[in-house]
Amino acid sequence: MFFHYIDLSWRSFKRTPLITILMVSAIAIGIGVTMTSLSVYHMMSMDPMPHKSDKVHAVQLNTRDEGSTWWTEDDLPQQITYQDAVNLYRANVPAVKTPSFRTGYSIHFDDDSIKPFIENIRVTGLPFFEIFDVQFVEGQPWTQEQEDNAEMVTVISRELSEKLFGKESAVGKQVYYDEHLFRVIGVFDNFNHHIKYYDLTNGHFNSHERAFIPFSLTVPLEINNWGNTNGWKYQDIRTFEDKLQSEQHWVQFWSQLDNPQEFQAYQEYLTNYLIEQEEKGRFEREAPSFGTRDLTDYLDYMGVVTEDNRVLVAMSFMFLSVCLANILGLLLGKFLKRVPEVGVRRALGASKRDVFAQHVVEVSMLGLLGGLLGIALAQLGLWGVRTTYSYYSELATMDLTMLFSAPIIAISACILAGLFPAYLVCKTNPAICLKTQ
Amino acid sequence: MLQMKNISKVYQTEKVQTHALRDFDLNVDEGEFIAVTGPSGSGKTTFLNIAGMLESFTAGQYMLDGVDVGSLSDNARADLRNQKIGFIFQGFNLIPDLNLFENVEVPLRYRGIKSSERKERVMHCLEQVGLASRIKHLPQQLSGGQQQRVAIARALAGEPRFLLADEPTGNLDSLMARQVMELLEQINRDGATIIMVTHDPELARRAPRNIQIVDGQIADFTLYQKPTAVPVASVAGA
Numbered sequence: 065m066f067f068h069y070i071d072l073s074w075r076s077f078k079r080t081p082l083i084t085i086l087m088v089s090a091i092a093i094g095i096g097v098t099m100t101s102l103s104v105y106h107m108m109s110m111d112p113m114p115h116k117s118d119k120v121h122a123v124q125l126n127t128r129d130e131g132s133t134w135w136t137e138d139d140l141p142q143q144i145t146y147q148d149a150v151n152l153y154r155a156n157v158p159a160v161k162t163p164s165f166r167t168g169y170s171i172h173f174d175d176d177s178i179k180p181f182i183e184n185i186r187v188t189g190l191p192f193f194e195i196f197d198v199q200f201v202e203g204q205p206w207t208q209e210q211e212d213n214a215e216m217v218t219v220i221s222r223e224l225s226e227k228l229f230g231k232e233s234a235v236g237k238q239v240y241y242d243e244h245l246f247r248v249i250g251v252f253d254n255f256n257h258h259i260k261y262y263d264l265t266n267g268h269f270n271s272h273e274r275a276f277i278p279f280s281l282t283v284p285l286e287i288n289n290w291g292n293t294n295g296w297k298y299q300d301i302r303t304f305e306d307k308l309q310s311e312q313h314w315v316q317f318w319s320q321l322d323n324p325q326e327f328q329a330y331q332e333y334l335t336n337y338l339i340e341q342e343e344k345g346r347f348e349r350e351a352p353s354f355g356t357r358d359l360t361d362y363l364d365y366m367g368v369v370t371e372d373n374r375v376l377v378a379m380s381f382m383f384l385s386v387c388l389a390n391i392l393g394l395l396l397g398k399f400l401k402r403v404p405e406v407g408v409r410r411a412l413g414a415s416k417r418d419v420f421a422q423h424v425v426e427v428s429m430l431g432l433l434g435g436l437l438g439i440a441l442a443q444l445g446l447w448g449v450r451t452t453y454s455y456y457s458e459l460a461t462m463d464l465t466m467l468f469s470a471p472i473i474a475i476s477a478c479i480l481a482g483l484f485p486a487y488l489v490c491k492t493n494p495a496i497c498l499k500t501q
Numbered sequence: 502m503l504q505m506k507n508i509s510k511v512y513q514t515e516k517v518q519t520h521a522l523r524d525f526d527l528n529v530d531e532g533e534f535i536a537v538t539g540p541s542g543s544g545k546t547t548f549l550n551i552a553g554m555l556e557s558f559t560a561g562q563y564m565l566d567g568v569d570v571g572s573l574s575d576n577a578r579a580d581l582r583n584q585k586i587g588f589i590f591q592g593f594n595l596i597p598d599l600n601l602f603e604n605v606e607v608p609l610r611y612r613g614i615k616s617s618e619r620k621e622r623v624m625h626c627l628e629q630v631g632l633a634s635r636i637k638h639l640p641q642q643l644s645g646g647q648q649q650r651v652a653i654a655r656a657l658a659g660e661p662r663f664l665l666a667d668e669p670t671g672n673l674d675s676l677m678a679r680q681v682m683e684l685l686e687q688i689n690r691d692g693a694t695i696i697m698v699t700h701d702p703e704l705a706r707r708a709p710r711n712i713q714i715v716d717g718q719i720a721d722f723t724l725y726q727k728p729t730a731v732p733v734a735s736v737a738g739a
Binding site for chain 1 (some may be wrong): 550555556575576579580582583584588590594595596598607608610611612655659
């Protein structure tokens with residue numbers, strides 16, 4: 065019967081083409097608008113590492129005096145000081161952990177084969193690659209020994225490798241970052257996630273860095289961070305060494321804690337560490353204060369999905385409901401006009417359930433057609449967002465989840481709109497229907 | 502086969518109660534051909550609708566082929582209607598979007614009969630009414646008499662034991678009416694039980710048994726001839 069109902073629906077559409085076009089257009093516009101905002105929201109709120117996001121924790125330390133406030137909901141600074149980063153990195157505690165910050169250099173060779181260009185570069189520890197599952201397509205990350213010895217080695221992304229060396233292998237090649245000559249020892253696969261989840265302090269959706277160098281080079285190369293530096297008290301900082309010893313927050317810190325025992329041990333370690341630092345006179349607090357949010361909590365905490373986005377999604381659904389109200393009206397008119405035919409069908413043996421199913425299939429088909437057209441409109445909308453706001457270029461796309469969701473939402477919405485008209489048609493007394501025939 | 506005891510049907514509005522049928526008693530045996538007459542508003546169509554389970558009744562008992570109709574759910578009534586009853590309407594009530602074949606096929610689809618058997622039955626019924634060559638035609642491409650013949654074919658397709666006809670010749674000229682009546686008589690001879698509502702006294706006289714309904718009650722029985730005892734048989738397949 066299902067295919068028969070589809071056939072009947074198709075005939076019904078052909079019988080009233082104008083109303084059908086109106087209804088399909090209404091649902092398509094509603095779905096187009098909804099899917100545009102929902103796609104952006106979906107991409108923003110996606111878990112970048114679903115397999116381990118509960119294990120990866122952003123470390124925040126409140127190394128400021130009691131009473132110092134910050135704009136976060138719990139007054140914790142998002143970054144930590146360099147001295148804390150070094151201490152936590154060296155700590156003998158069961159955790160995979162790494163400091164990380166962004167810097168930048170002009171990349172060039174010692175000849176004119178490429179035009180020098182400015183590139184963001186991430187300074188981090190070896191564990192970064194394990195914590196964030198960085199996949200290498202060639203070579204490997206630097207070794208602990210190379211990091212300890214502050215060797216001038218770098219790993220670059222496949223994209224940067226192709227830009228610098230074309231199809232040739234980049235491993236073993238040398239490249240200048242400003243005046244510093246680095247040796248490429250590995251090429252990693254491009255990050256394929258649009259949220260820059262390992263550094264949310266420098267734009268949630270900014271491009272991922274395409275080159276990484278060891279954290280141990282920070283001191284010998286006097287590497288300054290390219291990004292936010294936050295202080296909470298006046299300090300006379302004149303030299304790079306002053307900055308390293310200062311209370312300024314400019315380093316991100318991540319820990320991978322694989323089980324509750326490690327998590328508990330790490331909490332105890334941080335508590336003791338902060339007590340120890342307070343005793344050194346760095347700050348005065350009533351009690352140690354720190355944060356170890358897991359990745360998804362941290363994304364939420366950092367407001368990756370803003371309230372504006374949520375409001376936009378809510379408004380788009382409201383718009384969809386207005387479209388549905390219009391469809392409901394049109395369906396009501398169309399279905400009630402068909403009451404005499406329904407009476408005949410009932411007289412010939414159709415149950416209320418049969419009649420209801422026939423009408424639900426018809427509205428589902430409307431939903432499917434509207435959903436497909438809605439996807440096209442949503443693509444247009446997303447293209448508009450991409451071309452208007454380059455910041456959203458990676459976000460304003462529709463992934464497979466959203467692509468398949470669109471017709472499902474459209475069909476569900478149409479069924480919702482069609483329930484009442486279908487119920488009314490079923491409820492009508494067939495004897496009365498036949499009298500009106 | 503059909504037994505109605507003390508059937509009442511009351512239409513209730515806020516201020517008025519209308520008794521369409523009151524204490525209506527009727528027994529119909531298998532193979533009968535009954536003409537139901539009566540003035541407008543007397544309850545003929547209400548009786549036919551209740552007999553066809555298109556309408557519920559307010560009080561009384563209605564047994565159809567041994568089944569107590571009053572105790573059935575809507576879905577069960579639909580099934581029973583589909584299995585046992587064929588309808589013929591004054592206005593033909595063919596579905597305009599469906600061609601002749603598809604119109605006749607409708608009751609069979611709701612019975613869940615497979616495609617090959619449906620095709621066989623539909624073609625047989627259309628052959629019976631002489632329209633097998635026009636299966637692709639739409640109802641509006643046929644004359645009134647032809648449309649009524651299609652409606653009869655549709656009523657026969659499910660091989661019902663009961664045919665309920667509401668003014669089947671009401672919209673036809675006399676020649677067409679006679680042809681349709683002859684067709685109904687043939688169907689009755691083939692074994693189907695027929696109850697026909699009509700205003701036409703001449704047609705009513707052709708039915709072996711007449712019932713006159715006045716004010717929702719049976720006012721008069723007239724037996725023109727004894728019904729022929731015919732074994733129940735598949736009408737369309739006969």
